[in-house]
Amino acid sequence: QVQIVESGGGxxxxxxxxxxxxxxSGFSLDDYSIGWFRQAxxxxxxxxxxxxxxxxxxxxxxxxKGRFTISRDNAxxxxxxxxxxxxxxNPAVYYCAATRSGxxxxxxxxxxxxxxxxxxxxxxxx
Numbered sequence: 001q002v003q004i005v006e007s008g009g010g011x012x013x014x015x016x017x018x019x020x021x022x023x024x025s026g027f028s029l030d031d032y033s034i035g036w037f038r039q040a041x042x043x044x045x046x047x048x049x050x051x052x053x054x055x056x057x058x059x060x061x062x063x064x065k066g067r068f069t070i071s072r073d074n075a076x077x078x079x080x081x082x083x084x085x086x087x088x089x090n091p092a093v094y095y096c097a098a099t100r101s102g103x104x105x106x107x108x109x110x111x112x113x114x115x116x117x118x119x120x121x122x123x124x125x126x
Contacts, residue, residue, distance in 0.1 A: 002026035002115050006096045009120030014088045020081040020120060022096030027115075029053065029072055032098040033105055034079040035113060036070065038122070040092040047108020048094070049081060054102035061108070083122075091123035 008020040022034060035050035049070040050059045058070050069082040079096065097113035099105075104112075 002098075004096050004098060004115055004117035006094060006117045006120040009094060009122045011123045011125065012086055013126055014086060014124055016086050016124070017082070017084045018086065018122060020083065020094055020096075020122075022079040022081070022117065024077050024079070024096075024098060024115075027098065029074045029077060029079070032100060032114075033102055034070075034072065035097050035099065035105065035108060035110075036079075036081050037095045037097060037108070037110060038092040039095070039119075040090045045095070045110055047110070050105040050108065051079060052102050052105055057105070059106040059108075086122075086124045088124050088126065091121060093119035093121050095119045 003025045005023045033053040036048040037045050038048050039045040051070045067085045072079045096117045098115040099113045
């Protein structure tokens with residue numbers, strides 16, 4: 001049974017850091033690329049970062065480049081999103097998703113993703 005579980009969200013002050021974790025089961029990270037998306041209330045879901053199953057290439061939305069880092073530990077079936085220098089913004093739910101594709105991950109096309117987690121909420125506020 002495929003399962004994706006995100007954790008690590010919470011409330012953090014501007015400039016702070018959080019590390020999100022995405023633990024997958026029922027499939028291997030050798031076979032699936034992983035993307036992180038976020039969605040704020042009333043807004044469309046947007047891609048944040050992705051990591052390729054093929055060669056570990058990483059991609060970032062312009063809004064998070066230089067501040068967020070995606071990584072994976074295949075042995076632990078876990079993908080991480082390290083978020084630094086967080087900016088004050090509306091709360092959003094961060095989702096982890098898996099796709100069989102190893103290409104064009106920089107487009108963050110969520111229709112390409114086969115499996116999704118339930119999300120973890122992140123709020124940045126003083």
